[in-house]
Amino acid sequence: MLDVQVELVQQLLVDFLREEVGRAGFSRVLLGLSGGIDSAVVAALCAEAFGPRNVLAISMPYRTSNPDSAAHARLVAEAYEIPLATIDITGMADGYFAGVGLDQSAAENGAQVALRRGNVFARCRMIALYDQSVSWGGLVIGTSNKTEMLLGYSTQWGDGAHAVNPLGDLYKHQVYQLSRHLAVPEALIRKAPSADLFEGQTDEAELGFSYEVADAILVRMVDERYSEDELVDDGFERELVRRIARRVVRNQFKRLPPVIAKIGQRSINHDFRYLRDWGI
Amino acid sequence: MHTTLRVAQINPALGDLASNLDLHVAEVDQALADGAELILFPELSLTGYFLKDQTAELALPPDAPLFAPLLERSKSISIALGFAERARDGRLYNAVAFLEDGRVLHVHRKVHLVSYGMFDEGRDFGAGANFAAFDSRRGRFGILTCEDFWHLPGPYLYFLQGVDGMLVPSASPARGVTERDRDEDGAARLRSATVWSRLLEARALLTQTFVVYANRVGWEDGIGFGGQSCVFDPFGRELGRLPALESARLTTRLEGSLARRARVQTPLRRDEKVWLLREELARLEREGAIS
Known part of the structure; x- marks a missing residue:
């Protein structure tokens, strides 16, 4: 159910990137390279679509x-011959933390502080990418996959901010498949996925379930429209199915633009209906 | 009937009538230079597909001055193109115009608008209400716009009207990339392309007509159109096929002798029992079994 024809996916996504970026008037792109699998796959696709330079x-x-994250980012840049810049966000983030008293020693509520700090890191990176996009003259390409977008495992206006996203309809399993096809360096494929927002963090420990199970449930729930009972009949634990369904529902806000109060005759996103590609 | 057909698999710019008109003129001129007598463009080829609120802004009557350069060329080549039609009464239609001898010979208004999944045509367009065959210099044709071809009545009505060929302009999104969609011979294959091919082949075989499928390419807000325009003969054999994601041109001969031979070999039209269909429909309606 999850395995994709990788050569076809590659062809579609390269074509998609070229056209959606090209129509917007750009021939260059940029992305954050985290050292993880998602951004490595996007880097490979972009290198093919636009040329590594x-x-x-x-x-x-x-x-x-x-x-390891920076080292793995270097491996990817070398593999696809992409220029790599490094912007250390320590000064930016620490400046803010000091200003608002969000250093770790001041933590009363550890979990909330970790969450806030993680979100600040993601948003610092967004600021850097969007700032660099001006001098580079390119569009910011997103690296969020379908699994994390459905689960809401991302930071709104952080890693969730980008112009064009080639991976948004690929589950994590499919990203792995594509990464092998695109010859992403083995070290990235082997390591446990991590947002690297705090020491020792892994996605699966934080989520409380594996990507393998999440993908298996999500593809049935979203793509194949299984009911909860049908998922349970297929051997999935009801409590886990409910937990994942709740995450999908609760995080819908991250996948949509902000809600606008309709009070006039014709209102943005309600009945003022045009594609993003309108007029470009 | 015999004619040299060109299928123009193009990538129209969303909402840009001027550049799309230029694209049509260039394709028509090239087709003329290549000796084609009939050219088929995809669905909504003059406007782009996901128009939403642009529908009302781009809709034209079939006698709009914009068509002038194409009408002029239609004296030398018959042209079928897609556009958003504004009818005299103000209704908007997802329409196909067939231009020939400097005039609009026929307009087909899409009957089966798609309003599910990613589609919302029913919101923006009114539905056409007939499948009228028409005679042109190139043969007798019926037009079925994309979803029209999925429902049984359209192809069946054209079959009854004795068309030589069915013209099927489409804007079908490319989708279905899982391994189970792969071709039997191991080649990569979109699910959408496989399904369309089956349908086109079956319809050609069952109606013993040429079936000409013109699908567009390109992307609109992340939805890619799958191309793979193709032509089937009255025996259900594929005469030609274009690639999936690129603009391309297909040229093929449509020889009426093939339809004649297919219909002699298996006289489906002769043995069709239209009276039975009529009586059974009446009976089922009387019994309240259908509506």
Whole structure:
């Protein structure tokens, strides 16, 4: 149910990137290269779509980031011959933390502080990418996959901010499949996925379930429209199915533009209906 | 009936009538230079597909001055193109104009508007209400716009009207990339292309007509159109096919002798029992079994 024809997906996504970026009047792109699998796949697709010299990869470590992340970002940039810039966000983030008293020693509520700090990192990176996009003259390409978007495992206006997203209809399993086809360096494929927002973090530990199970449930729930009972009949634990369904529902806000109060005759996003590609 | 057909698999710009008109003129001129006598463009080829509120802004009557350069060329080549039609009464239609001898010979208004999944045509267009065959210099044709071809009545009505060929302009999104969609011979294949091919082949076989499918390419807000325009003969054999994602041109001969031979070999039209259909429909309606 999840396995895709990787050569076809590659062809579609390269064509998609070229046309959606080209129609907007751009021939260059940039992306944050985290050292993880998603951004590595996007880097490979962008290199093919625009030529490596037209892709700018930016590694954006914080002082506590796992050094492997930056090293793996370098591996990817070298593999696809993409120019790599490094912007250390430590000064930016720490300046803010000091200003609002959000250093770790001040933590009374550990979980909330970790969440806030993680979101600040993601949003610092967004600021850097959008700022660099002006001097580079390119569009910011997103790296969010369908699994994390459905689960809401992302930061709104952080990693969730980008112009064009080639991975948004691929589950994590499919991103892995594509990564092998695109010859992403083995070290990235083997390691546990991590947002690297705090030491020792892994996505699956934080989510409380594996991507493998999440993908299996989500593809049935979303793509195949299974009911809860049908999922349970297929052998999935009801409580987990409910937990995942709740996440999908609760995070719909992250997938849509802000809600606008309709009080006039014709209102943006309600009955003023045009594609983003309108007039470009 | 015999004619040289060109299928223009193009990528119209969303909402840009001027550039799309230029694209049509260039394709027509090229087709003329290549010796084609009939050219088919995809659905809504003059406007782009996901028009939403642009529908009302771009809709034209069939006698709009914009068509002038194409009408002029239609003296040398018959042209079928897609556009958003504004009828005299103000209704908007997803329409196909067939231009020939400097005039609009026929307009087909899409009957089966798609309003499910990613589609919302029923909101923006009114529905056409007939499947009228028409005679042109190139043969007797019926037009079925995309979803029209999925429902049984359209192809069946054209079959009854004895058309030589069915013209099927389309804007079908490329979708279905899982391994189970792969071709039997191992080649990569979109699910949408497989399904369309089956349908086109079956309809050609069952109606013993040429079936000409013109699908567009390009992307609109992340939805890619799948191309793979193709032509089937009255025996259900594929005469030609274009690639999936690029603008391309297909040229093929439509020889009426093929239809004649197919219909002699298996006289489906002769043995069709239209009276039975009529009586059964009347009976089922009387019994309240259908509406």
